[in-house]
Amino acid sequence: MTLFLTLVHITVSLVLIVVILIQGGRGQGLSGPSFASGNVQSLFGTQAADFLTKATTVSAICFLLTCLSLNILESHKSKSLLAGTRPTAPVDVDAIKKALAKVTAEKSTTDHKVKAVATEASKTVSTTASKAAADVKAAAAAVPSTPPPPPSPAKKS
Numbered sequence: 001m002t003l004f005l006t007l008v009h010i011t012v013s014l015v016l017i018v019v020i021l022i023q024g025g026r027g028q029g030l031s032g033p034s035f036a037s038g039n040v041q042s043l044f045g046t047q048a049a050d051f052l053t054k055a056t057t058v059s060a061i062c063f064l065l066t067c068l069s070l071n072i073l074e075s076h077k078s079k080s081l082l083a084g085t086r087p088t089a090p091v092d093v094d095a096i097k098k099a100l101a102k103v104t105a106e107k108s109t110t111d112h113k114v115k116a117v118a119t120e121a122s123k124t125v126s127t128t129a130s131k132a133a134a135d136v137k138a139a140a141a142a143v144p145s146t147p148p149p150p151p152s153p154a155k156k157s
Contacts, residue, residue, distance in 0.1 A: 001073065002070070002073050002074075005066060005069055005070055005073065006070065008062075008066055009063070009066035009067070009070060012059055012062045012063045012066055013063060015055075015059045016056070016059040016060060016063050019052060019055045019056050019059055020056060022052060023049075023052045023053075023056065
């Protein structure tokens with residue numbers, strides 16, 4: 001069915017192309033150079049314009065119908081993404097529980113290590129801060145309490 005409809009579609013497409021190109025418009029289409037001085041009426045008779053207009057309408061409708069029919073046929077051939085799923089394996093709940101317990105144990109061990117490192121770091125920081133404060137006090141005690149004399153004004157010559 002699809003092959004037959006495709007052949008009809010191709011034939012209708014070619015007929016539509018030819019009918020449109022033969023029609024005389026503002027530039028007289030292909031009717032000027034191809035039919036010896038542009039008289040399509042000599043080929044189709046005196047009703048050429050009427051015939052070509054009707055032929056264009058009929059071939060355009062046939063083209064539209066074959067397009068829609070081919071689309072419908074192809075959409076029915078395609079399968080849904082969910083229709084062809086394979087059966088899934090059963091879920092092993094015990095294995096999931098064991099893995100969760102292992103991860104939880106590793107996380108609690110890691111948390112204890114992080115807390116120990118943080119405590120050690122805070123002790124080091126507080127010790128360093130207290131030493132720095134003592135150094136500042138010692139430096140302040142070493143500085144004389146009287147201010148130095150102001151510089152004497154320079155004489156300009």
